[in-house]
Amino acid sequence: MALRMFKFCTVLRSLPMRRQRQCFSGPLSILAKRKFSSETRSLQSFDEMIDMRRGQAQRSVLVQVYSGNSYSDLSELCHEFGKVRETFYYTTNEELHFMLVEFESKESARKMMDSATFGQQMPAVPCVTPFLWMRANNIKKAGKGTLCPCPEAVSDSEAKPEEILHQMRSAQSISQQISVLRNLTKMADVGTRLRFLTARQLEMSLSGAFPLIKALPFGSSVNGFGKAGCDLDLVLQLGGLEEGQEIKSQGSRLVYHGKNNQSCNGRALVQRHMEVIADFIQHMLPGFSKIQRILHARVPIIKFRHDLTMVECDLSMTNMTALYMSELLYLMGEIDSRVRPLVCFVRKWAQSNGLTNQTPGRWISNFSLTLLTIFYLQKKMVLPSLGTLIHLAGPNDKRMTADGINCTFLRDLSNLSISKNEETLAELLTGFFDFYAGFDFASKGLSLVSGKEMPKPEHCPLYIENPMERYLNVSKNVSPEETVRLQVELRNSSWLLEQIQDEEQNGRESQNWGVLKLLLKSDTSGFKVPKPKTFRLVQVKDLFSEQENGFSQPRPFLRDVNKSKPKRR
Numbered sequence: 001m002a003l004r005m006f007k008f009c010t011v012l013r014s015l016p017m018r019r020q021r022q023c024f025s026g027p028l029s030i031l032a033k034r035k036f037s038s039e040t041r042s043l044q045s046f047d048e049m050i051d052m053r054r055g056q057a058q059r060s061v062l063v064q065v066y067s068g069n070s071y072s073d074l075s076e077l078c079h080e081f082g083k084v085r086e087t088f089y090y091t092t093n094e095e096l097h098f099m100l101v102e103f104e105s106k107e108s109a110r111k112m113m114d115s116a117t118f119g120q121q122m123p124a125v126p127c128v129t130p131f132l133w134m135r136a137n138n139i140k141k142a143g144k145g146t147l148c149p150c151p152e153a154v155s156d157s158e159a160k161p162e163e164i165l166h167q168m169r170s171a172q173s174i175s176q177q178i179s180v181l182r183n184l185t186k187m188a189d190v191g192t193r194l195r196f197l198t199a200r201q202l203e204m205s206l207s208g209a210f211p212l213i214k215a216l217p218f219g220s221s222v223n224g225f226g227k228a229g230c231d232l233d234l235v236l237q238l239g240g241l242e243e244g245q246e247i248k249s250q251g252s253r254l255v256y257h258g259k260n261n262q263s264c265n266g267r268a269l270v271q272r273h274m275e276v277i278a279d280f281i282q283h284m285l286p287g288f289s290k291i292q293r294i295l296h297a298r299v300p301i302i303k304f305r306h307d308l309t310m311v312e313c314d315l316s317m318t319n320m321t322a323l324y325m326s327e328l329l330y331l332m333g334e335i336d337s338r339v340r341p342l343v344c345f346v347r348k349w350a351q352s353n354g355l356t357n358q359t360p361g362r363w364i365s366n367f368s369l370t371l372l373t374i375f376y377l378q379k380k381m382v383l384p385s386l387g388t389l390i391h392l393a394g395p396n397d398k399r400m401t402a403d404g405i406n407c408t409f410l411r412d413l414s415n416l417s418i419s420k421n422e423e424t425l426a427e428l429l430t431g432f433f434d435f436y437a438g439f440d441f442a443s444k445g446l447s448l449v450s451g452k453e454m455p456k457p458e459h460c461p462l463y464i465e466n467p468m469e470r471y472l473n474v475s476k477n478v479s480p481e482e483t484v485r486l487q488v489e490l491r492n493s494s495w496l497l498e499q500i501q502d503e504e505q506n507g508r509e510s511q512n513w514g515v516l517k518l519l520l521k522s523d524t525s526g527f528k529v530p531k532p533k534t535f536r537l538v539q540v541k542d543l544f545s546e547q548e549n550g551f552s553q554p555r556p557f558l559r560d561v562n563k564s565k566p567k568r569r
């Protein structure tokens with residue numbers, strides 16, 4: 001303990017006085033009544049946003065076309081079925097061209113699907129979904145129709161690295177650099193539409209047998225932290241009912257027969273259902289490929305790709321807490337406009353420094369990094385603790401999952417006070433690195449429920465209490481050496497930011513100024529793109545043991561934290 005305290009003090013002594021105060025002083029501001037600003041929040045609750053997006057998907061079809069020149073032709077065709085609200089010309093990296101058409105009514109979309117015919121290529125199973133392709137029109141109707149200009153092509157990928165670099169170089173301040181990064185990398189409207197349409201396809205194709213089915217997106221596709229091209233996390237409910245909700249009998253004397261699976265129940269039954277769904281997606285449903293069944297995980301999932309929307313999907317069938325977790329993160333992002341740019345930067349920083357990887361493994365996940373940032377913002381009183389949101393919850397906020405997990409917290413943000421903390425993004429980012437550079441990860445865990453540090457209830461290198469299921473550690477997968485790497489990089493960046501701020505006062509020396517220095521290669525020719533280190537990679541199936549995603553045999557430390565303390569330049 002004494003040694004740990006010494007290490008902590010050594011780090012602190014080397015920080016300027018202002019930043020030492022930040023590390024110790026804790027919350028500096030109190031909460032006051034929040035004023036709404038259309039810039040910072042949509043005033044749309046999570047449930048309203050989900051309903052709006054699901055409605056949009058029900059009114060939409062995705063039509064593959066030869067090129068943007070097909071727009072006039074398709075517009076003319078669409079008008080036969082009803083009024084079109086909006087059309088997006090969407091292209092993929094593989095040079096496929098699509099028109100995403102949203103009608104005014106879902107009946108029009110349905111009429112358009114019903115008018116389509118089945119392809120000739122056998123042995124494709126005839127299947128009605130909102131994914132269509134348009135044949136070339138060989139019979140030209142002379143004089144009919146006017147040529148409409150095609151909308152500008154949109155894609156679900158983030159801006160090119162050169163463009164991000166250029167705009168970050170041209171920003172006026174460090175805070176603006178952070179905002180620019182967020183704006184150029186966040187998921188666009190079309191990305192959200194494509195994800196909800198993918199969910200709609202699954203729902204539609206199974207709804208004949210299961211009319212109450214719901215495929216609900218969660219995770220970064222809906223929590224407001226999503227990057228362009230991020231994965232689609234889905235929970236499929238065959239019953240389609242809210243937890244605890246009962247089917248209304250509607251007074252009918254007739255009742256459907258149902259399948260009683262007496263031979264297996266609970267988890268085993270979910271696994272059997274998922275096997276069937278995985279087979280169906282793999283062999284029957286157009287557009288889906290690369291199906292992987294990971295059914296022995298704590299939360300069984302099916303992974304696959306959609307070749308038309310280019311979305312990677314993780315489908316589960318028993319993950320209601322993750323839906324409420326997404327709602328909580330959505331609310332945290334809505335409460336203060338600085339939250340999402342800051343989280344976006346922290347994720348980019350972690351990726352650039354090789355701390356995260358697309359494949360899940362022994363390293364910290366984007367989800368844990370998000371919680372780490374939210375915890376820091378709670379300490380700064382920018383965000384309330386979950387405990388506060390629970391305390392302010394009203395009767396309409398009550399939510400309980402089938403397995404008894406209480407997910408009740410305030411949903412209506414108009415009842416919430418506004419933070420008096422007016423620090424800029426640059427100040428908050430500096431504070432973030434300082435705070436965690438000196439954080440005692442060895443003995444303390446993070447609780448977003450209290451918004452305070454907590455003693456670790458179990459031995460593990462990094463402990464972030466799961467806000468919904470409080471006996472679980474969200475970062476249980478993180479190994480000792482990855483925790484050390486995280487600490488080293490946090491300290492490096494804390495030092496570098498100090499240098500960057502000095503430079504800001506004394507005049508910039510290069511075009512790669514400000515926080516770009518935290519993201520660029522040492523020769524500053526572009527963003528760092530760490531190669532995946534194969535020795536750090538593990539097989540996906542090995543990650544999902546029955547005992548959560550922990551690793552029972554942690555490897556020894558690669559290097560001592562103290563030995564890797566950076567030299568001051």
Ligand code: GTP
Binds near residue numbers: 219323326365
């Ligand atoms: P990206 O996909 O990396 O953009 O972020 P994400 O937030 O979508 O993360 P991910 O796809 O890994 O997980 C999807 C959702 O599952 C998260 O938003 C969480 O709600 C939940 N989740 C992810 N990891 C964990 C975990 O370790 N424990 C728990 N309880 N939930 C998790």
Ligand code: MG
Binds near residue numbers: 219221231232233
């Ligand atoms: Mg995700």
